[in-house]
Amino acid sequence: MTEPVNLSSAATTTDVLIQHRRDIADLQQRIKNRRLQVLGLYGTPIAAVAALLAWAGLKIFVWLDSDTPGAISEIFGGAVFLLGVATLIQWVVELSSDFSLWRDPKTPVRELRLELALAEERHILDARQRTPPPMDRQASYKERLPAEIVRLRQESQHYRRLHLLMQWLLFISSSAISAVTAWYDPPQPGKGILIGLAFTVTVVTAAAGYFKPRERAFNLQQTADSIEQHATALELGIAPYNAAEEKRNLEMFATTVEDLRADQRMREQQLDQPQQGQQQVI
Structure with a gap:
């Protein structure tokens, strides 16, 4: 009669440890996604400003006394426009509560890291208590x-x-x-x-x-x-x-x-x- 109990206990221990691993893997993926989101939020407007400055620099130092070639203007103008639209969309998704495209909007990366550290600590404590022979x-x-x-x-x-x-x-x-x-x-x-x-x-x-x-x-x-x-x-x-x-x-x-x-x-x-x-x- 004791064998089913042991099997049930072992199955419960396995399920608990597997769930801890899933939680840790999920938090690691959320941290990666959030880093990319933050990089896009702040990197895209910086890239737009850099493109504007490069466009102005070419105009000042190269084509000050003449018209800028149409191809150059189209390239820089299109890049600035696309970067501006991307910046607007990202910040709308980040700040608006009507969109659920991002899983962790308005969440600092350090908060997710803290959750990951706590999840790993819980995994260690449960594994120590449920360690098999x-x-x-x-x-x-x-x-x-x-x-x-x-x-x-x-x-x-x-x-x-x-x-x-x-x-x-x-x-x-x-x-x-x-x-x-x-x-x-x-x-x-x-x-x-x-x-x-x-x-x-x-x-x-x-x-x-x-x-x-x-x-x-x-x-x-x-x-x-x-x-x-x-x-x-x-x-x-x-x-x-x-x-x-x-x-x-x-x-x-x-x-x-x-x-x-x-x-x-x-x-x-x-x-x-x-x-x-x-x-x-x-």
Whole structure:
């Protein structure tokens, strides 16, 4: 008779924590939207004034003794008109109570930040009071790992494609330099093409040496494969997860995976450091 009660309690705890996450995500989105609204409210009239000043400056410093070209006047006049209309519409929506296009009109961003901080605090307090036992947390941790493996492999594939793109740019540009040098006898247009190709080779070589996409792809793929190997071993109950107690296996599995993720983060930090810094770390 106690099992349904435990299941009901666990379901209630899950619903409460999920609702906290939804509230936090909603407040984060509201803060982003409100920042854009405030930026439009104050940025649009500033842009209109700047356009007017630029228009007047061109008239004073360039066409003081002659008429401003019609195209210039039309461009600046249309820009000022559109910015003025946008400013009027935004402030009407902001100040009028008849429109509900914006969710948080007349609400400062700092007030939304305070609500977000309070929501995060409530989430922490409820999570602390409703924290499940370690074995349940370790089991749920195991269920979250497939998504982590997919993420690591997607990032690995991204860096692998970036590395291949850089290599192909180097191959094509380096080959084209020799071809253009042999094809064009006159300085132009061969000279300009050679400058562009040499610039491409230099930029791609520097970017490949700085960002190291090949090494990042290898490290991410290696971490994903290792985590998947341990997850398969735990699922099949083979060494090193063949202990009689499931709690022991889950604890060892969570510890091993966290060590693998920590090693991955350390390798990423080493790749972000200059070559001299990497040698000192190693």
